[in-house]
Amino acid sequence: MKIDNLLTDEAVAAEMGVRLAQARIARAFTQAQLAAAAGVSKRTVERLEDGQPTQMAVLIRCLRALGLLENLERLLPAQPTNPMDLLRARRAPRQRVRSSAQVEHGVAEIPAKPWVWGDQR
Numbered sequence: 001m002k003i004d005n006l007l008t009d010e011a012v013a014a015e016m017g018v019r020l021a022q023a024r025i026a027r028a029f030t031q032a033q034l035a036a037a038a039g040v041s042k043r044t045v046e047r048l049e050d051g052q053p054t055q056m057a058v059l060i061r062c063l064r065a066l067g068l069l070e071n072l073e074r075l076l077p078a079q080p081t082n083p084m085d086l087l088r089a090r091r092a093p094r095q096r097v098r099s100s101a102q103v104e105h106g107v108a109e110i111p112a113k114p115w116v117w118g119d120q121r
Helices: 009-026 031-038 042-049 056-065 069-075 083-090 100-104
Strands: none
Touching: 009 042, 031 042, 031 056, 042 056, 056 069
């Protein structure tokens, strides 16, 4: 089964469980052996392979025990930082400077207090 956006969360978890079981069997591990290598209970491995909710740390431990942890790099590769984004983050927000023409014509006058409804004169 292909994992894509059309699948429900439960279907994705079930497929991941099937794939984890296939990887375990390909390495000739029993569930008990994988559990011991990962430092979790056999029941936890069973739940993970059944697609039931477990903690992410359990998946990471099982992938590490199966020698598959580095595959997560392909799943979520590090995103390179854009140098321009770094420069923008360092700069303080600039305030707009009013032109002298606006000040001379009274356009740039700042009211003494904010305008509220019913305050028209």
